[in-house]
Amino acid sequence: MTLGLSTPIDLVRPARIAFGSGTLPSVQRWLDEKGLTRILVVADAFNAGRVDLLGLTGEVTVFGAVKPEPDLPNLEALLALAEQARAQAVIGFGGGSAMDLAKLAAVLPGSGQSLHDVVGPEKVAAKRAALVQVPTTAGTGSEAGTRALVTDPATQNKLAVQSLHMLADLAVIDPDLTLTVPPAVTAATGVDALAHCVEAFTSRKAHPAIDLYALEGARLAGRYLARAIADGSDREARAGMALASLYGGFCLGPVNTTAGHAVAYPLGTRHHIAHGAANALVFPHVLAFNAPAVPEKTALVLEALGLPASSDPQAVLASTHGWCRTLGCEMTLSAYKVPQDDLPAMAAEAHAIRRLLDNNPRDMSREDILAIYRAAY
Structure with a gap:
């Protein structure tokens, strides 16, 4: 059943991964290294209330209304804010839903492409903002991947976008962020x-x-x-x-x-x-x-x-x-x-x-x- 050792496979990883307790400050250090000062943070309501943990400086816009199973209206609200923010870097701060929406916020605003234009594999034209992923749950692994899922309320189906342009430039996995997650x-x-x-x-x-x-x-x-x-x-x-x-x-x-x-x-x-x-x-x-x-x-x-x-x-x-x-x-x-x-x-x-x-x-x-x-x- 398993494919042979010689079967072709593409392995992609975020360019940089910081893992372990106390790694959170590496987010701002990385932004400083890259000279990125206009930041959009994509979070659910709980994590929006603790954005200060990221220690961000510069011009920070927070979208704090990510839903547990994000749908098209949820994405559209984020993209409207992202158009105004003109962020140089997008930070996904939360579980898989926040990180999935952050991927789309890093590629869609100003691109002329809608979500429906990019559903499927490798239809995204380009990455338009740097992408940083900071998971606060231990589950989805979305920080390491190139897919984003959004529910279409009309069909109740998940629309899946997959693109190498949605791979994080930096993933910071600080397990201390998960200490407050309920049983x-x-x-x-x-x-x-x-x-x-x-x-x-x-x-x-x-x-x-x-x-x-x-x-x-x-x-x-x-x-x-x-x-x-x-x-x-x-x-x-x-x-x-x-x-x-x-x-x-x-x-x-x-x-x-x-x-x-x-x-x-x-x-x-x-x-x-x-x-x-x-x-x-x-x-x-x-x-x-x-x-x-x-x-x-x-x-x-x-x-x-x-x-x-x-x-x-x-x-x-x-x-x-x-x-x-x-x-x-x-x-x-x-x-x-x-x-x-x-x-x-x-x-x-x-x-x-x-x-x-x-x-x-x-x-x-x-x-x-x-x-x-x-x-x-």
């Missing part, structure tokens, strides 16, 4: 990071150059996620999860996710379940479904999580479901008040996300997806 969010975002690693590891496009990061990211989650949930002030556990998230981000560019994310997306777009929480709910079901196609890798994933190695679908489902539940993840759709009569429409929507499902190691029909939703109900 439930720590759990959900942590399983999102794990899912990025595991889906890339078991993908049809899996590659030895990425397997290294994927398996180590899963091991880090296995070792540190429960600790970070139990004690948010555990700095080592927070750093371990920040690294797992970064490694998950490394997996996304060249390999990307598979069915797990496709099956999780309708939970967010149709029912506004947070992306990490949706992934946690779906994760055990998809890993178990794929086990017959990638038995050795499935067993390695379970070992990485500290669970008994197995590739038997029922054993895989039981142990990983229990693992997620022990973390405090909500594991039923009914608890989120998802109407049962919407499951077929959700399955049709997930099944249409070919950019992810075509990478899944085992073909997954609409009926298979519906069966997963029913099992998770």
